[in-house]
Amino acid sequence: MALLDLPGDRGHGRALDQVAPEFALIADNARVAGQAEEEVDVARARDTHRLRVRASRTSDGLVLTFDDITRLVSAQRNAAWRDVARRIAHEIKNPLTPIQLSAERLQRKFRKDVPAADLEVFDRCTDTIVRQVGDIGRMVDEFSSFARMPAPKFAEQDAAELLRAGVFAQRVATPDISVELLEPIPEVVLLADGRMLAQALTNVLKNASEAVAARVAETPKPKGRITTELVVDAEGVTVTVEDNGLGLPAKDRDRLTEPYVTTREKGTGLGLAIVKRILEDHGGELILTDARRGRGARAILKFPTMAMIRNGSAPAAADTNVEVS
Ligand SMILES: Nc1ncnc2c1ncn2[C@@H]1O[C@H](COP(=O)(O)OP(=O)(O)O)[C@@H](O)[C@H]1O
Ligand SMILES: [Mg+2]
Structure with a gap:
């Protein structure tokens, strides 16, 4: 009951709609179909929980049971994020080194042949490539260290x-x-x-x-x-x-x-x-x-x-x- 943040009387004698309006829909479904199951977000003053709610109709009313799956859902979400991070890191990191090396090679090889008037543009462009590639590399490192996150060695x-x-x-x-x-x-x-x-x-x-x-x-x-x-x-x-x-x-x-x-x-x-x-x-x-x-x-x-x-x-x-x- 703590999950629903019910008052001292535990909602005795009051309609379900008043005590936990989030369950109204599933209760209606169970009244019609005999059984219903759904995941419901329950937001209370302190925090929000995700509950898996099962409702069954009995001869004298409805029985609702619920499991708190908040942690499970957050673990799943985390695992999904990690998977995305790992893939992105891999796909992005691979081409970075050749891009960087190519830009540096252009600088070394052709800078001396660039007419003085164009030198500034040439430098700005090649520097931008090298610098931005560096930025991307650092971001990707952050991605992959998040995705990998091995167990600590104490x-x-x-x-x-x-x-x-x-x-x-x-x-x-x-x-x-x-x-x-x-x-x-x-x-x-x-x-x-x-x-x-x-x-x-x-x-x-x-x-x-x-x-x-x-x-x-x-x-x-x-x-x-x-x-x-x-x-x-x-x-x-x-x-x-x-x-x-x-x-x-x-x-x-x-x-x-x-x-x-x-x-x-x-x-x-x-x-x-x-x-x-x-x-x-x-x-x-x-x-x-x-x-x-x-x-x-x-x-x-x-x-x-x-x-x-x-x-x-x-x-x-x-x-x-x-x-x-
Ligand atoms: N020292 C700080 N001062 C102000 N805002 C901060 C500070 N540290 C973190 N933040 C806020 O927290 C957000 C998340 O930080 P973080 O997880 O390191 O991601 P990122 O640095 O990539 O934005 C930042 O975007 C910033 O809004
Ligand atoms: Mg940061």
């Missing part, structure tokens, strides 16, 4: 080191944005898949830098800034990435971690879907919210205490490669 990971590496890479990628790592950085070891965590961090940092770049293009002040922080407390390990960029969109805000939800022209909408999946595989969660001060967004990557092997002062174990899975 080992001991130095969380501070992972964050330092991510921050460093982001500084190199976007020298105009100040990427900070708040001190003191606690030393903490997580039982995790290092490559996956690195990817989750990269995706979140990349989003932050893109939101910052878009905002700076609109209003150059204040200077673009991304602040990261690693915190260890009783609840576990938290990595926070806060930026002073555009801020999260108002529309579809709670759907941003779904695959293919994007507000960016060149976006795939897969970045956060990947981050969410990685965190869930580690028993953690991803929280997206507003920056604490001013315009901007804050992404919080939470890992449960369970994932934490030791922190700070605890002595280091001799064996650093504990494989669990």
